[in-house]
Amino acid sequence: MSEQAMQRADPLAFRQAASRFATGVAVLTALDLHGEACGMTANSFVTISLSPPTVLVSVKSGRTHDAVSASRRYGVNVLPEQAKALSKHFADRSREAFPGYDIVDGLPRLSNCVAFFACEVIRTIDVSDHTLFIAEVSTCDYCDSLPLVFFSSRYHLGPGQPVDH
Template sequence: MEHIDSLALRKALGAFPTGVAVMTTLDATGRACGLTVNSFSSVSLNPPLILWSQSLSSRSHPVFRDAERFVVNILSEHQIQISKQFSTASDDKFRNIEFRSGLGGVPIISSCAANLECVKVSAHPEGDHVVYIGRVIRQERSEQRPLVFGDGRYLVARPHQQDERGAVLALES
């Protein structure tokens, strides 16, 4: 099998822009926990299932491994600072973050593009990550545009302007 350079692979994967989400849950003592991810995807609409992955070496891995519930907070384009705050090591990632309690008390971050409250269905260790499957039990969507990440930087999602035949004319501002 050919050796894959991890930095080259990271650069190639960066060509596929993704949304940015903060996963939140509670630890065994009821303390809020969260981390930024871009490894999130829909699995099924019926039943409503999603997946996301987490590094086995993440400080919060034991918390998410043991949690029964989590929330997918899909960040909006104005929430870059929240993305950065939850992607750094800190004992108080929720400092100055506006949130409310969802089902089971799990934190729901305010002003997101969308929030999905989930019950963990399964966890599958693969390589240096674990893939979690969650069943969506409640969701909400705002009018906010989502935050996007690709090629190692934050991006904004803008729709293409189309004519009556569907041909792309320009990007909307």
């Protein structure tokens, strides 16, 4: 153990620097203890390994966290570029209605998502006020529509222009 306290980045600088890492936007979905669909906007989705197909999401306490903890399953719905309103809907605490979805592999799959992953939790790690839900992917699908992008705390259309390899 170091005798000196570890230096911590300034919170505002950290937030602004982190916002420069462009991500897609997903809605994490689950079924709660009553079998009701619930979901929240998340951009902490990470692919951990391809074999076995393993992912993680980092989730703060709340309804979706409770549902994933109890059911040990979650769906990751990657949003298309025209879905800013849907992202805002699922980030709003006061949301009530759950928009159109099907049940795929026992999990809510939003209509028109660009990609969907059905995930089985294999490990959880609590880190400060979040839980990392590490999961194996039991099914997935995708289409060729462009995704919604989150960068510098704002929504952007699509991934921009490809650059040469």
